[in-house]
Amino acid sequence: MSGPHRVVLHPCHPWGVRDSLAKVPGVEVISPPDLESLTESLEDPRSEILVSFIWTDECLSLGLRWIQSISSGCDSYPWETLAEAGIRLTSGRGANAPAVAEHAFALLLAMTRRVGKSVRYGDRGIWRQAMCHELTGATLGILGLGAVGEEIAWRAKAWGMEVIGTKRHPDSYEGSASEVFGPEGTVEVFRRSDAVINALPFGRGAPPQVGAEELEALGDGWFVNVGRGSTVDTEALLEALDSGELRGAGLDVTYPEPPGEDSPLWTHHKVVLTPHLGGFSPQYADRLAEIFAVNLQAFRGEGEWVNVVV
Structure with a gap:
């Protein structure tokens, strides 16, 4: 033309x-x-x-x-x-990869440094100190080492974290993670990690990739979701939080989105929730x-x- x-x-x-x-x-x-x-x-x-x-x-x-x-x-x-x-x-x-990666760490740090809980206490006029946790030396698992996942990986490595993760075709990976598994290694990534960040994209017709088995393998770690809400079984996540095993969940995406009016995610004391603004x-x-x-x-x-x- x-x-x-x-x-x-x-x-x-x-x-x-x-x-x-x-x-x-x-x-x-x-x-x-x-x-x-x-x-x-x-x-x-x-x-x-x-x-x-x-x-x-x-x-x-x-x-x-x-x-x-x-x-x-x-x-x-x-x-x-x-x-x-x-x-x-x-x-x-x-x-949006750099912004989403930074947001993932904002959610993780809000839990490990107790920022989320401190804000909630502050709203009620309560000054309460408690033990926090360092990321240095911890193992971070990343689900989906694509554009966003790799932005998360090199930042984590710079913080002194051990980085492992999953990728659909792990043999083609060249990046900051020290060990990469195919999707079949998801449970192993959860088992070996202190924290897991989900950066998986939407999969049409695919069941949630993060459910009870994966969250049980994570144990008393932290879980962050900046991928897609539909990749996580919300009921399994709430059960893991309520059981006392999972330390916390930082969620920028949910399923459904936004959560229903009566969803426990809005007020759960172990959840840091943001309204899908990671890419802004x-x-x-x-x-x-x-x-x-x-x-x-x-x-x-x-x-x-x-x-x-x-």
Whole structure:
């Protein structure tokens, strides 16, 4: 096509994304304010590219050829429908990795340094000291040594932690973990760790990878989830917390999300809960624009796609 590529940005998008995309050479960013305007923008035959945080049926149009997801997770997209329509779907995998890694440690430290409990006591005017724990010399298990998992791994190693973990194809791993298992080694990772951070992505149709057996193997350790809530059996997690074995759970994601109004997760004294904000960062938009720019070259037939989902 001649002229700049017309890129339609879904109305629901994080701060800064529009400005960062507009800096990519050769694009014209259209930012409709609502779903009705989004539909009108996509009806324009020049609108071949959509950048979106979530999927809504209004997004599907005859001229659409490529969707760049703003998120690393593409759970909400109709993969089969897109494949049948010949629409490429790519994710924002890696754009939020540094922020999520830092958030994982924030949750872990909130438990090991008793920050979460101290805040709760402080809200009630109670000054209470208790023994805390160091991460130095401890073993950290990481489930999912992908982009986020590796950001966690090298930070943990810099803190003097022993790092082990899981990866779908462990033979291809090159990173900071000293020992890497396939998914079948998940229980062993829990057994050998003082703390486990879950960075597993969403798996369509897959049962929870973290359940009673894994949490029992962790014993009196700490568990953090910055991956996907559906990868953890919530009932098994609550049972492990209530039994007195698990020291604590730091959760940025839950299943369902948010938890139900009567869920014990809201008030459990061993839980540090944040509302899925691990990926929020001013730097996120620029990293996403870098991924988009690489894929734009592929869209033009001048390079290789990255983060392909469909």
